[in-house]
Amino acid sequence: MRTAPRAAPCPAGRLAGFDVREGRPLPFGATRVPGGVNFSVYSTGAASVALVLFWRGAEEPFAELEFPECYRTGSVYAMTVFGLCAEEIEYGYRIDGPWDPERGDRYDAACLLSDPYATAVGGRETWGEPGDRRYRYRSRIAPDGFDWAGDRPLGLPMQDLVIYETxxxxxxxHPSSGVRWPGTFAGLAERIPYLVELGVNCVELMPVLEFDENENHPAGLHDYWGYNTVGFFAPKASYAATGVLGRQNDELKSLVKQLHAAGIEVVLDVVFNHTAEGDERGPTFSFRGLDNRVYYMLTPDGRYYNFSGTGNTVNCNHPVVLGFVLDCLRYWVSEYHVDGFRFDLAAVLGRASDGSPLANPPLLETLASDPVLAHTKLIAEAWDAGGLYQVGSFPDYCRWSEWNGRYRDAVRRFLKGEPGTVSEMADRLIGSPDLYLRRGPVASVNFVTSHDGFTLHDLFAYNDKHNDANGEHGGDGDDANHSWNCGHEGPAGDQEVLALRRRQACNALLLLLTSHGVPMLLAGDEIGRTQQGNNNAYCHDSEISWFDWRGLAENADLLLFVKRAIAFRRAHPVLRRRWHITGHANGALFPDVSWHGVRAWTPDWSSHNRLLAVMFHAEEEGAADCVYLAANAHWERHELELPQLPDHLAWHRFADTHAEPPAEQPGAEPELADQERVRIGPRTVLVLVARERRGR
Structure with missing residues (x-):
């Protein structure tokens, strides 16, 4: 029997003065090994690959090492270089290959390419400082050895979360923050006591993966939000007080550790639908030069599909790209202990290479079933810029939750007093069973405002967006805001207008924090933050976008309202359901949900009605939890007949947005003098709770 000859082993050698040997193909990226660093990079069409090495901060490389052909395994080039100190170097790749854009090939050896797996990125350490465009986005190797001191992801039940997007x-x-290191991970850590006092237990951080704030904007404006990722494994260096020292990785880890110690989970907003390379007119600094046809969705003539609205779309369901996304998320969970991810324009993640929606997207299924991510929260923004809107139909695999855009729109339209909104508002209050019946209320991340759109203050101060400062002639930002200025556009001096705006904000907050599902607050809404009518402040690193801490004193009453509403939610499990209510009593005193109107037990679902009342009830171990909510979007007051309670119970007022501030603490709510009827003012939300009668 003859056997095929074995290939000769690839010998160790010496390149550019360094001892080298064939490296390990996996893991991708740069990895410390005894005596040196292992470099591994993937490219299917490369004719040659060279590793370019720099001393940190140097303009010119000190070595350029071409991978010997025998150091290639399949399409992976791997080489171990000895004598390197990982903390002292930066690196990149030059890849030569065919230049044939119509076929999708854009290899260019003149471009220095960043490693997609780089755990730190150099050149962006100081916010807003122009970098050297010749050698930007240098790849670095993050330091090892952070002491977690036993910290682990918290694993809070989804139904118990109150998310705070910031x-x-x-x-x-803002200068009013009073922190030592403003605008940084360390600065946020200094303000953790505020988050604890507010009562939130999860922060959703807008993009903290490395991006270039100077990219593609006129002078004076920035890519402030950061939804154009440069380094998917690397923290934003300029968000760290220690970024100039290369310690941004440890500073972000320290922030996560401190938040966990305070009982607060961390969700990262991640952007896998596109990259900062843009379309064919954009820069080439990583994926395009590594393997353009693999990483991006391309049209038959080699152009870029644009389902993200930013010029390109990542080819997420290609097996290699799928593996990249999975590796990235595993890294953030295992190395940074993050508790979850919110996926920007997540509908893209379910598209095939030609852009068509997939019935069973491999990436979404893989993330849902991955063992490392098993207890990680996965939240989808279930739409994209290509018109694919999947709220309620996102491929969830019993794992994914969604930003519920239909909740946002329903609350806004209801509070405006639009006709025909009561029935949908009822569905949204009970966790949107019309959308998430199988998954339960925890699939619905409820919000009225987010970073994208009006703030809560502006929602009731502007009918129209005012985005001229963005430099796009007012053409950017959504036109369908469902906002209402309460009778005057913009800043107002009329006290009646101001009182109505404040009441509407409280109405929205109270509905949000008493709805089934997972509430999400936008940072600053609790103190009346305004963006002066700008509903797309993505490019403003200024007071338009910053949290103004003077609002804590100037809007102390609104802040106190939010604190008490969050505490009320926490005190009442009947508002934090894991599964949908049924409308049945199941032997209890009342059904788990019942609907009411001007008359008890008699809701009005007609299109002209603008009043909705609901009673939530639960009994566990003999103790009853009963909350009654009435929302009047009418411009007239009404008198409501209340459901009758047993003799030992009485209705107590938690909040009346027209007249009474919320009770100071759960259990301190005043008892109603009239237990049969209650008045509700115009454009008002009223919340009552059943408690033991006073003196019993």
């Missing part, structure tokens, strides 16, 4: 830089950049 921007790391914007949260403490």
């Amino acid at each position: 921007h790391v830089r914007g949260f403490t950049r």
